[in-house]
């Protein structure tokens with residue numbers, strides 16, 4: 001086992017190590033940690049409020065256990081959701097496994113090492129969300145020391161079962177992905193399907209638990225009735241809740257032993273079945289596509305295009321074909337709008353539907369300013385732009401000896417992030433016009449403003465990346481992991497535009513058209529300035545990145 | 547034509563990789579660039595191709611200074627890097643088409659050339675596959691095909707023969723001879739001394755960033771004992787330090 005620990009330490013170090021980070025990046029971490037404190041306090045405050053209210057309502061009915069049930073259900077859902085991304089990325093997208101296989105490690109040791117980072121991120125969340133919630137529950141119920149002892153143990157085992165379930169399902173699917181022809185594409189599809197699956201289950205559970213009102217009365221009067229109802233899709237949540245509510249009784253102890261046994265069993269299954277499934281799936285999975293050679297196919301691809309278009313196409317192809325880039329860039333920038341649309345469509349009676357028509361009653365100026373502010377935030381973190389240069393990694397130097405002017409390469413990269421932003425703006429447009437029924441003029445003004453904003457955001461992200469790119473990666477994830485500089489453009493834009501919005505909001509300027517005109521003028525000015533600084537940075541840095 | 551390298555220097559984090567290197571490479575010659583590992587060959591070549599900025603000195607091709615008029619100079623040469631870190635997620639054909647777009651090769655010519663080059667290197671049937679799936683030698687061949695596709699006057703090749711099978715190595719060597727015989731320049735680095743003996747008109751041996759020897763093969767033999775073979779000569783020249 002000590003070998004497994006060593007392996008795990010190396011893997012964790014390779015993925016998270018601070019040693020290769022510059023002083024600036026370290027300062028960035030520190031800064032972000034500082035900014036997180038008020039945010040964290042806010043979350044704590046929020047959790048405490050919810051638990052307090054629920055407790056006060058449910059306790060008289062003897063149904064307070066449902067709070068824990070809901071909590072454990074929610075955590076299981078969050079853990080499965082997060083695990084899809086981390087498991088895929090650590091187990092399958094990272095191709096470093098090929099360098100560990102020839103070394104004298106047992107398969108389960110490699111699997112153990114590979115799960116370290118996904119597990120660490122789960123425990124991070126677990127500490128931020130579940131731990132304070134359990135403590136608050138304890139405080140409200142006036143629990144004794146016994147509760148806290150068990151709570152800590154339950155806290156420690158909660159991530160195990162969702163993680164193991166998710167990863168075993170993913171491993172099972174990946175076994176079949178390995179047979180497919182275009183492996184990179186399949187890997188991405190599996191990831192997408194995973195997310196859809198988990199969202200789908202969540203929706204189903206909500207629909208299922210929402211409907212039967214008449215039963216509710218019965219459930220409420222029965223002790224733990226609600227709990228059984230809420231946790232019926234995930235028994236471990238029931239066991240955990242009972243353990244913590246029936247402390248010191250035989251039932252409590254029984255369920256405690258049950259949950260511990262289940263978790264141990266899960267770990268055992270993970271290391272035994274998991275290692276078989278994993279190696280069947282991962283060996284030979286490293287990407288790329290081989291086609292049956294057809295002469296016409298090749299001939300068709302020979303065509304003359306302008307260099308700028310050719311560069312742009314190359315970038316887009318690389319993003320679409322690299323699983324990590326695809327998930328980090330495309331999925332992430334489209335995720336939010338799609339999520340929004342799905343939420344609205346699922347529940348046609350939601351207060352948001354047709355909300356756009358209410359806009360007419362609001363002051364036009366405020367509507368446009370608020371929408372503009374939201375756009376700035378939504379487009380602010382743009383993984384396509386702050387990975388513009390870093391994405392190339394070791395192949396960056398190819399741009400240097402080819403006779404392509406730096407400005408053209410840079411422009412092609414700007415157009416890529418602009419294009420991806422454009423796609424998400426189009427999705428939002430669909431939601432805005434057809435579901436929210438927003439007035440056409442407001443949409444049009446917003447759209448024009450957003451296009452310019454998106455251009456500025458693309459420049460800002462690219463400048464940050466050009467200023468300190470990460471070109472020496474061996475694994476695509478390094479382009480995004482721990483590169484918190486992605487937040488810098490957002491912070492910059494939020495500050496600049498925040499002030500502008502504030503000033504305009506309070507100014508005597510009235511009317512939607514004049515506010516838009518002023519905003520547009522400012523935006524154009526800002527983008528001209530940004531372009532100027534970008535050009536200077538290109539002159540200074542472009543040939544000196546290696 | 548001619549390549550003129552004037553007193554160039556380059557250091558990395560205080561360590562000098564190239565010191566006052568001076569070379570001139572005449573037209574119509576195959577020029578071999580030798581030296582032990584870490585001597586500064588790749589560094590010199592990277593400065594010639596504009597990948598690394600030159601700390602001191604200047605390099606010009608056909609009178610065009612690479613630092614002053616980079617775009618013009620870069621149209622003159624084709625470069626095969628020492629590592630084939632090219633765009634792995636592209637297909638072979640997409641890569642070649644991209645290179646042809648950059649050099650504005652007309653459609654009919656590129657079709658013909660792609661077919662001719664990749665068929666002579668035996669990678670024609672792999673053109674529709676991602677470069678990622680290529681073997682080391684196949685990657686090398688696709689890069690070489692890309693360079694030859696736009697028919698540059700100057701070929702700058704950093705260890706072009708490593709990883710090529712005997713037949714492809716032979717093909718490439720023939721192409722190099724043919725190019726030089728048309729009065730153009732082939733400049734390449736290598737560790738294989740037999741290749742140098744077979745192929746080169748002129749050689750330069752560098753060590754620790756500066757030139758230890760330069761001249762044509764005949765001079766080289768004369769300067770040292772007649773019976774010495776190239777291997778002994780090379781070892782002798784580079785053994786100090």
Ligand SMILES: Nc1ncnc2c1ncn2[C@@H]1O[C@H](COP(=O)(O)OP(=O)(O)OP(=O)(O)O)[C@@H](O)[C@H]1O
Nearest residue numbers: 546558563581582583584585586587588589590628
């Ligand atoms: N990016 C870099 N950073 C720091 N030092 C470097 C870098 N690139 C090269 N060097 C150093 O410069 C010197 C020359 O390296 P170069 O790659 O030019 O050698 P080479 O002659 O091509 O060797 P080889 O025959 O192994 O290819 C070496 O000492 C090397 O360590």
Ligand SMILES: [Mg+2]
Nearest residue numbers: 587588589628
């Ligand atoms: Mg070298």
